Amino acid sequence: MFSGSMVAIVTPMQADGTLDRDSLNKLIEWHIDSGTDAIVAVGTTGESATLTVEEHCGVIRQVVAQVNGRIPVIAGTGANSTSEAIELSQSAKEVGVDGVLLVTPYYNKPTQEGLFLHYKAIAEAVDIPQILYNVPSRTACDLLPETVGRLAGIPNIVGIKEATGDVSRVAQIKALCGDKIELYTGDDANTVDFIIAGGQGAISVTANVAPAAMHSMCAAAMKGDEQTARAIDKDLALLHERLFVEANPMPVKWALAEMGLIPTGLRLPMTNLSEKYHQPVREALNAAGVLN
Numbered sequence: 001m002f003s004g005s006m007v008a009i010v011t012p013m014q015a016d017g018t019l020d021r022d023s024l025n026k027l028i029e030w031h032i033d034s035g036t037d038a039i040v041a042v043g044t045t046g047e048s049a050t051l052t053v054e055e056h057c058g059v060i061r062q063v064v065a066q067v068n069g070r071i072p073v074i075a076g077t078g079a080n081s082t083s084e085a086i087e088l089s090q091s092a093k094e095v096g097v098d099g100v101l102l103v104t105p106y107y108n109k110p111t112q113e114g115l116f117l118h119y120k121a122i123a124e125a126v127d128i129p130q131i132l133y134n135v136p137s138r139t140a141c142d143l144l145p146e147t148v149g150r151l152a153g154i155p156n157i158v159g160i161k162e163a164t165g166d167v168s169r170v171a172q173i174k175a176l177c178g179d180k181i182e183l184y185t186g187d188d189a190n191t192v193d194f195i196i197a198g199g200q201g202a203i204s205v206t207a208n209v210a211p212a213a214m215h216s217m218c219a220a221a222m223k224g225d226e227q228t229a230r231a232i233d234k235d236l237a238l239l240h241e242r243l244f245v246e247a248n249p250m251p252v253k254w255a256l257a258e259m260g261l262i263p264t265g266l267r268l269p270m271t272n273l274s275e276k277y278h279q280p281v282r283e284a285l286n287a288a289g290v291l292n
Helices: 021-034 053-067 082-095 112-125 145-151 168-177 188-196 211-222 226-242 250-258 275-288
Strands: 004-008 038-041 073-076 099-103 130-134 157-162 182-185 201-204
Touching: 004 211, 021 053, 021 211, 038 053, 053 073, 053 082, 073 082, 082 099, 082 112, 112 130, 112 145, 145 168, 157 168, 168 182, 182 188, 188 201, 188 211, 188 226, 201 211, 211 226, 226 275, 250 275
Parallel strands: 004 038, 004 201, 038 073, 073 099, 099 130, 130 157, 157 182, 182 201
Antiparallel strands: none
16 A cells, blocks of 8 residues: 655754744655655654644644645554544544554553554544554564554554564564555665565655655665665665664754755754764765765
């Protein structure tokens, strides 16, 4: 249903933290022109944790309107409260998204049974394609392959974003789910390996600054052209690493501002990228050929 390079798009903000809707529209047009295969709005990279519910729903509405059906739009609607995730997912459905991305409940550390019941409840409440999102490094919660296997029997659960960094999860989940679940990596650095192992693409931070290259790399890997994919990936390797020298999205928003695409704004407790990392990130942008 979804495949290729799917950008986990930033939410542009002015220096005072107010949303910059004009810059968001310009970013969307740039991504469409660059071949980005889908836009994931208001995920971790989109600073979902610091947006109000009204802003969260408003950004999703704006992305859907600007994209206007040209590529799929997936909305980040996960929460550590099942009822809140249902509310956000229903709102996203009403404005016309193509699917929702649901991070595992963070902080409250549910059991595997709790995770199963959480996702089952959302899927039954909101009839829209749903992608599970497993990122234990941020949530202190690991959605195990066996639980994914149980969830794969629910028709509108269509995929999982696996951000454990463990490519072997592809084979484990495929063995349990067959073709019922599509797999997308959440770790840019393992994208080629992940797709070659049987995944369908990446939900990417790197695509924010190198959308054309990420699209070409994913397309080559999905065609089985591993040599081309790895050649492109070589130029992106520093970006994969250095866009995470501090917590996402601080480095990627600094990079986009350095490229002249957005203002510098973030919201506390996120802060602007530390000065000592400016040159390393600039070097990565130059290596990828995206800094004028």
